[in-house]
Amino acid sequence: MLAPEVETTAEDIAEMEVRGAATIARAAAEALEAQARDSDADAPAQFREELRAAARRLRNTRPTAVSLPNALRYVLNEVEGDTVAALRASTIEAAERFRDQLDRAQDDLGAIGANRLRDGDTIMTHCHSTDALACVEAALDDGKEIEAVVKETRPRKQGHITAKQLREWDVPVTMVVDNAARRYLDDVDHVLVGADSIAADGSVVNKIGTSMLAVSARERGVPVMVAAQTLKLHPDTLTGHTVEIEMRDETEVLSDEERAEVGDVDVENPAFDVTPPRYVDAIVTERGQFPPESVVTLMREQYGEGTSEPWAEE
Ligand SMILES: O=P(O)(O)OC[C@H]1O[C@H](OP(=O)(O)O)[C@H](O)[C@@H]1O
Structure with missing residues (x-):
């Protein structure tokens, strides 16, 4: 029961x-x-x-x-x-x-991530991450002034949640559509995102659009900071497994009403993507800040060489 x-x-x-x-x-x-x-x-x-x-x-x-x-x-x-x-x-x-x-x-993690943020810095965010926001909150507690460019984050617009939280902390927020990110990268000092999973090679699995943002940020010379407590380290990737990317309902992209207008098209709605480690400057965890390539050491310490499935039917 x-x-x-x-x-x-x-x-x-x-x-x-x-x-x-x-x-x-x-x-x-x-x-x-x-x-x-x-x-x-x-x-x-x-x-x-x-x-x-x-x-x-x-x-x-x-x-x-x-x-x-x-x-x-x-x-x-x-x-x-x-x-x-x-x-x-x-x-x-x-x-x-x-x-x-x-x-x-x-x-x-917030206290460590805050050390990367200087007084007067502007961050660009993608989606809504409590780990990423913990860094901002700690920086504000340290007396630093932070501004934010918040990406809307289609299709579910979790950027709104980020914007609301930042405004509650009195952080000035500029909301942009996802497609405007590259234009505004020149105005920001950091890209700050969270993670849903981190693979053994340091790849970051996060909300769809993160990889495109990270590539653009690298091209513009803006550091990409990933705030992710060690709970986000994916132990199965130590033994060669890949991280499954969730595909969500197509109505999140095209409503039934819109579909009636557009006609018969296939819709794909992956919820996450994979950002290769070379586009990430730092992974900030509660155990310190790491270059993505070195998280494997942390992962081994924390999870050993693999995992069990204690929920399996006996
Ligand atoms: O654990 P925290 O940092 O709060 O969030 C981590 C990540 O979880 C979210 O996924 P979704 O919105 O559940 O699909 C976002 O991708 C976000 O970056």
Whole structure:
């Protein structure tokens, strides 16, 4: 029996009511906690199987942000005990610990990323990343004045969320359509983006359009900074796996009304793209700032040589 909160959370993630890699990870851990709390399993094996089923349901929502399976793995690997009560308590504690770590990691990352931003700098953002915004918030807390050129980020316009947050912090914001990015790169000091996954070779998987922005930024001599806590490191890429790119519904690109007007066309809607490491200047994590080519060392330290799937059916 899955707890209702597991189903709701899974639907919210799939529909992007809950979105952003770190936020998805937090919601997944909370859903496992709800599963543990609500379970009426009377045997440890049943409790464990329910928890695995909950994790499978959550895992199968969106494929690209590795923070989701990393969160599930963290919680499931910490579940221990010989009784249902002990299993329940350890699951709840693990989920709480995970959330605390997530908050701490974002604060630490923000403090490090802020060091790259100077008083008076202008950043260009793409999509909405809480890790990237943590760097801006820490810079503002340090008393620096920051301005932002915010890319709208089609098709879902998460740039609006970024703009709203920055305005709440009184940061002057210029909103541009994605196609105007190159024109405004001359006015900015940094491109600042987040990541959904980082591969062992330092490639950055982030919102579609990031790679085009990074290539243009390199051509213009603007440094590209990726803010990504180590939860975004994709351990499967250590063993040669590639990161699956989510393809989303075509109506996000062309509404039914627009389609009626345009006619019968194929629509492709990849949610993410891959920016090769040579276009990235720094990956800022809670453990320091790294050139993309060296994140593999961090990944090995954190995840060893590979990963398990503790949610697999037994
Ligand atoms: O974890 P934080 O930094 O908040 O977000 C990381 C990334 O998650 C988002 O994906 P989506 O909007 O869920 O498709 C964006 O691509 C963003 O850069």
